[in-house]
Amino acid sequence: MPTTVRSHAKINLGLYIGAPRPDGFHALVTVYQTLEMHDLVTVSARHAARTSIRITSNDRRVPTDSRNTAWKMVERGLQLFGVSAEVEIHIEKHLPVQGGLGAGSANAVAALIGLEAELQMSQAGAPELPAPGYRLTASSRRLEISAQVGSDVPLFLIGGTILGLDRGQEVYPLPDIEPVWCVVATPSVGVSTPQAFRDWDAHCAAEGLTQEASAVKLKELSRAYASAFAGNIPKGRQAGSSGVPPHSKTVGGDLAGPLGSALVRTGITSWIANDFERVVFRQHPSLAEIKRLLASSGTPEAALHASLSGSGSALFGLYLTREMAEAACARLQAAGVASTLTRTLPRPKYWGQMLQP
Ligand SMILES: C[C@](O)(CO)[C@H](O)COP(=O)(O)OP(=O)(O)OC[C@H]1O[C@@H](n2ccc(N)nc2=O)[C@H](O)[C@@H]1O
Numbered sequence: 001m002p003t004t005v006r007s008h009a010k011i012n013l014g015l016y017i018g019a020p021r022p023d024g025f026h027a028l029v030t031v032y033q034t035l036e037m038h039d040l041v042t043v044s045a046r047h048a049a050r051t052s053i054r055i056t057s058n059d060r061r062v063p064t065d066s067r068n069t070a071w072k073m074v075e076r077g078l079q080l081f082g083v084s085a086e087v088e089i090h091i092e093k094h095l096p097v098q099g100g101l102g103a104g105s106a107n108a109v110a111a112l113i114g115l116e117a118e119l120q121m122s123q124a125g126a127p128e129l130p131a132p133g134y135r136l137t138a139s140s141r142r143l144e145i146s147a148q149v150g151s152d153v154p155l156f157l158i159g160g161t162i163l164g165l166d167r168g169q170e171v172y173p174l175p176d177i178e179p180v181w182c183v184v185a186t187p188s189v190g191v192s193t194p195q196a197f198r199d200w201d202a203h204c205a206a207e208g209l210t211q212e213a214s215a216v217k218l219k220e221l222s223r224a225y226a227s228a229f230a231g232n233i234p235k236g237r238q239a240g241s242s243g244v245p246p247h248s249k250t251v252g253g254d255l256a257g258p259l260g261s262a263l264v265r266t267g268i269t270s271w272i273a274n275d276f277e278r279v280v281f282r283q284h285p286s287l288a289e290i291k292r293l294l295a296s297s298g299t300p301e302a303a304l305h306a307s308l309s310g311s312g313s314a315l316f317g318l319y320l321t322r323e324m325a326e327a328a329c330a331r332l333q334a335a336g337v338a339s340t341l342t343r344t345l346p347r348p349k350y351w352g353q354m355l356q357p
């Protein structure tokens with residue numbers, strides 16, 4: 001029986017990028033948040049003398065050869081388990097390609113989860129457990145192979161609210177924010193991630209941002225993020241058990257409250273920003289206008305936060321109520337911009353809903 005896996009989108013609740021590194025990547029600090037909206041990845045696999053992989057998709061823009069993230073992940077997964085198999089993967093795309101929603105990265109993890117279920121390898125590659133007190137080290141080899149596939153891939157082995165460091169592949173589960181309504185605008189323009197990073201380099205050169213200055217900035221920001229979320233960590237799940245870095249202990253405080261308010265009470269909505277907006281909005285001014293529509297600042301329907309996601313072109317707005325989110329969808333529709341109404345997806349639900357019944 002084939003296994004169908006939900007492959008969720010992510011947004012970046014703030015994204016700070018450093019200067020270019022000698023390895024061709026950029027250090028960054030971000031908070032990833034998984035969303036309910038998803039692709040569906042269906043895997044059929046059976047043990048065989050020789051490995052073969054076949055990929056199909058309903059979307060012609062999805063590569064069906066070894067360039068596909070799901071292909072790369074399954075190849076590495078089979079090596080990790082030390083088995084060979086005939087594997088068929090169908091990717092039903094609902095998320096935009098090149099949208100900054102990490103869709104391709106999520107497909108890779110969904111394919112691995114499907115493969116493990118099909119080959120009954122769950123003991124060998126035990127998935128990250130959503131239960132309190134789980135340790136990242138339990139599945140560090142799965143995190144390693146996912147980081148080889150892409151910087152955005154490991155976050156999908158954690159789900160929920162996640163701190164991303166280094167080139168984005170170093171991930172730490174943060175206490176989940178309570179679910180909030182989210183509107184994702186999906187303009188038809190695609191933004192290439194490598195190109196956006198190149199544009200960022202040109203921006204850094206023009207502004208004279210040095211490696212040293214950017215390293216200091218990123219260190220401060222990772223502290224600020226961890227501190228903002230620290231008060232959300234239930235007693236007994238402080239640093240060490242949750243994988244959150246030790247400096248996250250520095251700030252306490254009760255962040256429990258009515259729906260949506262936890263995000264506000266972390267304080268992060270007042271200072272988070274996405275550095276890519278500075279270069280991507282210059283190339284695509286229409287995206288800045290979409291952000292204004294999502295934000296609706298100064299009105300009773302204003303978003304808690306609105307931003308470009310990753311390098312775009314998708315943008316998102318977070319709202320306190322469903323009505324406010326629906327009003328944002330209506331504003332976008334009137335402007336001819338496609339949008340999806342969804343919600344942020346906490347870790348237990350991310351894992352609980354991953355396998356289709
Ligand atoms: C923009 C984000 O989506 C934010 O979450 C991610 O940083 C992108 O992650 P991703 O698409 O998984 O990126 P990768 O597949 O690892 O890298 C693609 C290319 O983007 C650039 N890249 C990526 C991540 C990073 N921290 N610095 C970079 O400069 C590199 O040129 C790299 O060759």
Ligand SMILES: Nc1ncnc2c1ncn2[C@@H]1O[C@H](COP(=O)(O)OP(=O)(O)OP(=O)(O)O)[C@@H](O)[C@H]1O
Pocket residue numbers: 061062063067068069070091096097098099100101102103104105107108152191193310311312
């Ligand atoms: N499974 C996949 N689904 C979609 N695109 C894929 C996949 N595997 C490889 N790709 C290639 O990766 C490129 C980026 O796709 P993706 O949709 O993941 O972008 P993204 O949402 O901007 O990702 P990120 O947020 O990680 O930067 C595509 O143009 C496509 O050629």
